[in-house]
Amino acid sequence: METCRIMTDDTQPDYSQWRAETIALRAAQHRTAEGEHSEAIFPTSSFVFDGAEEAAARFSGGDVNDNVYSRFSNPTVRAFQQRLAALEGGEACIATSSGMAAIMTLCLGVLKQGDHLLAAQGLFGSTTAMLTRYLPRWGIDVELVPLDDTDAWRAAMRPNTRMLMIETPTNPTMTVADIAALSDIAHEGDAILAVDNCFCTPVLQQPLALGADVVIHSATKYLDGQGRCVGGAVVGRRELVDTELYSFMRSFGASMSPFNAWVFLKGLETLPLRMRQHAENAASLAAWMGEQSGIEKVIYPGLESHPQHELVARQQRAPGGMVSFVVAGGRAAAWRVIDRVKLMSITGNLGDARTTITHPASTTHARLSDAQRAEAGIVEGLIRVSVGLEHVEDIKDDLAQAISGG
Ligand SMILES: Cc1ncc(COP(=O)(O)O)c(C=O)c1O
Structure with missing residues (x-):
């Protein structure tokens, strides 16, 4: 695995000599005088000062490394921020209460009335809802563009375009964007490119190294x-x-x-190991799914049938841990398969060590209009599997009996 590009700051050593596995375990360890091996948690709402003068200085200083009040400064949260920034090869990170809060913080922290935002069609359902229903209320003009049509992005740029927002690969249809090409378009127009790196994580894809300006995460x-x-x-x-x-x-x-933040710090420690196994299991499952009857289509960025197979090989270190497929018979058939699984968890979450199965059209993407779902390719027979770390043959056995009817 190649070395991550790391920027140094006043408080953090230069991690650039380390690979992702080492950064995930060793970056941003701030040991207290107790000598703890695992990081301490600081569950405190505020911090005390030596006196009024120091209190006034910290409150007015605006230094991100000062402890003031845990709404915006906390050592455990800071450690998570520094470790994730190091993994992404970025200079700085701000942690938020959810992935949606990260997108809100970025949009409202950067955009103002009269700005134009270009966002990809087929983004995660709640992201599309935030961008198309709420941002226009604050005078931000939002336009959706097909993710994989680079010419359409160029044509949609306006003098007031401030941000381009993409997810790659998308949830759940796994369309892939050319990050380097879109970053050129953004920069030619003085805009920034934001990439939701939820599906790949920095282990499989580093958008900043490809020219993006900002990476968004659902740490969930x-x-x-x-x-x-x-x-x-x-x-x-x-x-x-x-x-x-x-x-x-x-x-x-x-x-x-x-x-x-402490739980996420522990999660990061095993991220490189887990991502490799998720990807290995997903590739095996996707290849096997292609041989099953009753399946109209298997969508996995690592399959040669994926229209952007070559871009995936260039841009990602592995195709990832998500597999989607379309069953013949629409919603009724998809729900029948989901209702029959015995091992997998029927839940909306993804990226879990346990395999999860979801019907996007009626759950995660139900808030989209019919037209938005159609544009995004989220058909009624589509099922999304977040391939977990169980033995892959057990996952196949479970799907085999669910597809065949037991
Ligand atoms: C790609 C993507 N981005 C953002 C989010 C939102 O994250 P959260 O649920 O942590 O708010 C999700 C949630 O599923 C997602 O899949």
């Missing part, structure tokens, strides 16, 4: 990896994250709790 997914906590993060340049977004967080307060 693979970063946690065991389905325990909801959280999110934005990683990017210090001048954006540690000033505009930090100040936005201080005022709007969609912050991550220290307990959750």
Whole structure:
């Protein structure tokens, strides 16, 4: 695995000599005088000062490394931020209460009335809802563009376009965007490119190294990896994250709790190991699914049938842990398969060590209009499997009996 690109700051050593596996375990360890091996949790709402003068200085200083009040400064949350920034090869990170809070913090922290936002069609359902239903209320003009049509992105740029937002691969149809090409388009127009890296994580894809300006995460997914906590993060340049977004967080307060930050820190420790196994299991499952009857289509970025197979090989270190497939017979048939699984969990979450199965059209993407779902390719027969770390033959056995009817 190649070495991550790391920026140094005043408080963190240069991690660039380490590979992702080492960064995941060793970056941002701030040991207290107790000598603990695992990181301490700091469950405190506020911090005390030596005197009034120090209190005044910390309150007015705006230094992200000062402990003031846990809405915007907490050592456990900071450790998670530093470790994730190091993994993504970014300068700075701000942790949020959820993935949606990360997207909100980025959009409202950066955009203003009169700005134009270009976002991909087929983004996660709640992201599309936030962008198309709520941002226009604040005078932000939002336009949706087909993710994989680079010419359409170029044509849609306007003088007031401030941000391009994509997810790659998308949830759940696994369309892939050319990050380097879109970053060129964004920068030619003085805009920034934001990439939701939820499906790949920095282990399989580093958008910043490909030219993106900002990475968004739902930490709820693979970063946690065991389905325990909801959280999110934005990683990017210090001048954006540690000033505009930090100040936005201080005022709007969609912050991550220290307990959750500690769980995510533990999750990051095994992320490289888990992502490799998720991807290996998913590739095996996708190949096997293609041989089953009653399946109209298998969607996996690692299959040669995937229209952007070559781009995936260029841009990602592995195709990832998600497999979608379309069963013949629409919603009724898809629900029948889901109702028959015995091993997998029927739940909306993904990126868990346990395999999960979801019917996107009636759950995660139910809030989209019929037209938005059609545009995104979320048909009624589509089922999404987040392939877990069980033995892959057990996962296949479970799906085989669910597809065949027992
Ligand atoms: C790609 C993607 N982005 C963002 C989110 C939102 O994250 P959260 O549920 O942590 O708010 C999700 C949730 O499923 C997602 O799949």
